[in-house]
Amino acid sequence: MRGALTIEGSLAAHGQHVMLDLTGYTSPRLDEGVWMLDVLRQAVTRSTARQVHAHVEEFDGTQSPPGFAAVVLLDESHLSAHCYSDRGWLAIDCFTCGGTDAQGIVDDVLEALVAVMPNLVVQQHRAVSRFMHPLEG
Numbered sequence: 001m002r003g004a005l006t007i008e009g010s011l012a013a014h015g016q017h018v019m020l021d022l023t024g025y026t027s028p029r030l031d032e033g034v035w036m037l038d039v040l041r042q043a044v045t046r047s048t049a050r051q052v053h054a055h056v057e058e059f060d061g062t063q064s065p066p067g068f069a070a071v072v073l074l075d076e077s078h079l080s081a082h083c084y085s086d087r088g089w090l091a092i093d094c095f096t097c098g099g100t101d102a103q104g105i106v107d108d109v110l111e112a113l114v115a116v117m118p119n120l121v122v123q124q125h126r127a128v129s130r131f132m133h134p135l136e137g
Contacts, residue, residue: 013129015097018106021124025090033058033068043108050075076100
């Protein structure tokens with residue numbers, strides 16, 4: 001995506017939000033959240049996005065269901081992964097603005113995940129235009 005996209009002739013988008021819901025997730029390591037954060041950061045590094053911060057929180061099941069939440073804060077917005085490990089559910093989302101390709105980042109993450117977990121199933125894949133605004137000019 002480059003710059004503003006025309007939507008329905010009168011509006012333009014200056015951002016993109018891509019969301020995936022996956023099933024069949026199996027933890028590749030005991031420190032699965034740390035591993036996932038590394039996968040996310042590598043995808044950002046290979047893109048045109050600029051990382052400004054990264055954090056992961058792993059949940060052991062005592063206060064929250066087992067799993068993790070990982071986020072890479074971008075100059076352009078964010079890339080995140082949230083997992084219910086005991087259920088095999090994984091949600092990935094990437095929101096970018098301007099010309100940064102959120103779909104390309106998500107595709108990169110999915111490719112890395114499927115290489116380790118070939119039985120992952122994409123249950124939902126949505127892309128939504130964001131930062132909607134009237135066409136200028």
